[in-house]
Amino acid sequence: MLVTNVHSVSRWQRTHEQLSQAALELFTEHGYEATGTAQIAQRAGVSEMTLFRHFPTKEALLLTDPFDPVMAKAVRERPEEEAPMQALTAGIGQVWHTIDDDALRTLRGRLRIIARAPALRGAIERNSEASASALTAALEDRGVDRPQAHVAAAAVIAGLSAALQTWAMTEDADLQHTLASALAVLAGE
Amino acid sequence: MLVTNVHSVSRWQRTHEQLSQAALELFTEHGYEATGTAQIAQRAGVSEMTLFRHFPTKEALLLTDPFDPVMAKAVRERPEEEAPMQALTAGIGQVWHTIDDDALRTLRGRLRIIARAPALRGAIERNSEASASALTAALEDRGVDRPQAHVAAAAVIAGLSAALQTWAMTEDADLQHTLASALAVLAGE
């Protein structure tokens, strides 16, 4: 390290971001599979070991969704009489209007990398287990029993992922429109 | 090999089944992650290299679903006026009554192994990309446009997987009942 650092943010947080950014750069340049973990670590200016202390797997460098709790909250606050799928689609629908354009651009970039890497085809689903859990809990709070809540949550997350994937790979696609029609389908048309 | 073989089935098919069976045995005995590919190959009486010539990955030893085309056909034959989610749930619902008990038992065994292995949490979803594609195509034939078909298919498959997972891990669960309520939820209740 050449310069003495500003100490406003923790050291851990800094290297964490450096790693994340280095990974995104290299992935977009050479693709996911053609990029090695050692290579990423090098660009971030740390050792390979440190990389794995920050991210448990290579995949984890791509997947960070901060939207789960927000969606769960929205679902919990839907009117009681709505059926599981209705509450989910409605809750999610209103949340996605609140995300700023910058976050959407980076999200789109990540989705593109994922779509281009065969080895990552199921990565979103695997990652979004967390999202599904959050939504399952939200439904349970509404009185839906566990298995059914799990089914509905998993289904909606999968459908949402599919829609986002399409959006990311289509050149001139409007997110709001894509999402709206996807949620409509999920709600039973 | 000690005995000269009967030639009724091809050599390839025989080792293929030996590998599959050896894997299932070892996975149920020691779990998925504690079982090495070399170990599986050894029990099957072949080299590790041969294992990977038959199965592209370690995961592939577990995943073989022959139900896709049947479900797709059923969906295609649903009445025209049904919405995507309705056609899917109805079509799948009538297919699952036709599967014999033996197939269900082995399916259950496999699902249990998967559920017990953290590394395989998303394996079903990843594998069922094929299933999703088949259902997407079926919906397209019904006049649904591609993105929406993809969303609905991915959602239903994910929900179905979740239901099967619950069924496999619950001691005294009736498949037909579990499936019925899952499909009901997906259809919008």
Next chain:
DNA sequence: CGGCGAATGTTAGTTACTAACGTTCACAGC
């Protein structure tokens, strides 16, 4: 400045998976 814990480095190893090339097996025609 001195110390103490957090963050990182180093080394060595395991495991899934691949490439290149040599070897054996099953079955055809002679």
Next chain:
DNA sequence: GCTGTGAACGTTAGTAACTAACATTCGCCG
């Protein structure tokens, strides 16, 4: 029965993601 030919298999050597154990440096507090 003998041989040739291609499919199936073995061997060796290697890559890449990840892990464990232990040493080292960094950053902050007294």
